[in-house]
Amino acid sequence: MDRLDLGGLFLHFLILWFLAIGGPSTIFPDIHRYLVEVHHLLSNAEFVELYTLAQVAPGPNAMYVTLIGWHLAGWKGVAATTIPLLIPATTLTLLVGHLNERYPNAPISRAIRRGLMPITIGLVFASATILMRAVNHDWRGYLITLLTVAVVLRKPWNPLWLFAAGALAGIAGFV
Amino acid sequence: MKHTESHKPRVSQLELFLAFSRISLSSFGGAIFWARRELVERQRWLTEREFVDVYTLGQLLPGPNVLNLTVIVAHRFAGWTGAAAAVAGFLGWPCLVVIGMGVLYQHYGALPQVQQALTGMSSVAAGLLLATVIKLAMVLPRHWRPWLFGALGFVGVGVMRWPLLWVMAALAPWAVFAAWKEQE
Numbered sequence: 461m462d463r464l465d466l467g468g469l470f471l472h473f474l475i476l477w478f479l480a481i482g483g484p485s486t487i488f489p490d491i492h493r494y495l496v497e498v499h500h501l502l503s504n505a506e507f508v509e510l511y512t513l514a515q516v517a518p519g520p521n522a523m524y525v526t527l528i529g530w531h532l533a534g535w536k537g538v539a540a541t542t543i544p545l546l547i548p549a550t551t552l553t554l555l556v557g558h559l560n561e562r563y564p565n566a567p568i569s570r571a572i573r574r575g576l577m578p579i580t581i582g583l584v585f586a587s588a589t590i591l592m593r594a595v596n597h598d599w600r601g602y603l604i605t606l607l608t609v610a611v612v613l614r615k616p617w618n619p620l621w622l623f624a625a626g627a628l629a630g631i632a633g634f635v
Numbered sequence: 636m637k638h639t640e641s642h643k644p645r646v647s648q649l650e651l652f653l654a655f656s657r658i659s660l661s662s663f664g665g666a667i668f669w670a671r672r673e674l675v676e677r678q679r680w681l682t683e684r685e686f687v688d689v690y691t692l693g694q695l696l697p698g699p700n701v702l703n704l705t706v707i708v709a710h711r712f713a714g715w716t717g718a719a720a721a722v723a724g725f726l727g728w729p730c731l732v733v734i735g736m737g738v739l740y741q742h743y744g745a746l747p748q749v750q751q752a753l754t755g756m757s758s759v760a761a762g763l764l765l766a767t768v769i770k771l772a773m774v775l776p777r778h779w780r781p782w783l784f785g786a787l788g789f790v791g792v793g794v795m796r797w798p799l800l801w802v803m804a805a806l807a808p809w810a811v812f813a814a815w816k817e818q819e
Contacts, residue, residue, distance in 0.1 A: 512759075520666050557711075
């Protein structure tokens with residue numbers, strides 16, 4: 461395990477949040493790469509468990525970074541991972557929001573959205589495969605994952621029920 | 636057409652803090668549903684159309700979409716202090732909840748039952764992401780170019796495990812330029 465460099469962590473998260481077009485799921489693979497593969501600050505299992513726990517909390521899905529920060533270094537870790545999340549929203553967003561009110565139909569914003577959308581989808585798919593490989597040790601884990609997909613695509617149920625079902629399947633010794 | 640000033644109610648910092656606290660605390664698995672309900676239906680601060688515009692803009696920008704929406708809406712109604720109050724309401728409570736979870740995880744995370752429950756829940760979390768990808772991919776045009784960019788993003792970040800910064804620096808300008816040419 462490397463020594464934790466909070467300044468480096470802050471900078472890395474800051475760069476990532478400026479790249480997070482399409483939301484927090486797009487930077488999940490790179491956060492995993494940085495913390496688990498490059499710096500060995502978390503094990504694969506810890507990373508996945510912290511991510512999953514945060515999905516059960518209220519609020520935006522992005523809060524997994526706060527939980528990871530807390531786990532690594534308490535309040536300082538929370539600051540190092542959570543403050544970067546606020547910076548694009550308070551700088552770029554306000555600037556672009558202002559420009560957008562002035563020029564509402566600029567074709568460049570459509571080109572950006574249409575151009576980046578497929579990359580975003582590729583990145584979320586990368587997140588899903590990294591998570592699947594990290595958590596599912598055999599066919600039973602993959603079965604739960606696929607059942608979840610089938611339910612979500614058909615029923616508008618609150619995901620909390622699915623998490624509860626997953627937890628019960630785990631405690632019952634299914635996975 | 637004459638430019639008409641859109642209906643812009645007076646909203647205080649406290650009201651913004653409370654409204655965005657409510658959105659945040661009711662939203663499990665995505666805040667957008669609750670944001671619409673609070674801002675359009677309950678408070679009537681935004682029309683349906685304005686909400687869609689702000690949300691689309693939030694998606695275009697980096698960071699959590701609903702956080703971007705929070706900042707834009709609150710800043711429009713009550714300036715910097717309003718934006719700060721709304722962000723405090725929107726992020727403050729979930730921050731406290733996940734820190735509480737972090738404390739519990741440090742104490743009980745190693746218990747076998749907790750480990751088993753978390754493993755089952757993680758398989759569900761993977762399924763939720765996969766379902767999101769499928770829903771998103773269904774709206775992609777049936778054309779080779781978007782699918783190529785999606786595949787390149789996936790391979791670069793998910794298979795080769797290259798840093799996201801390099802992958803985006805290589806792909807994003809090319810993808811936006813291609814979409815721009817197509818529009819003309």
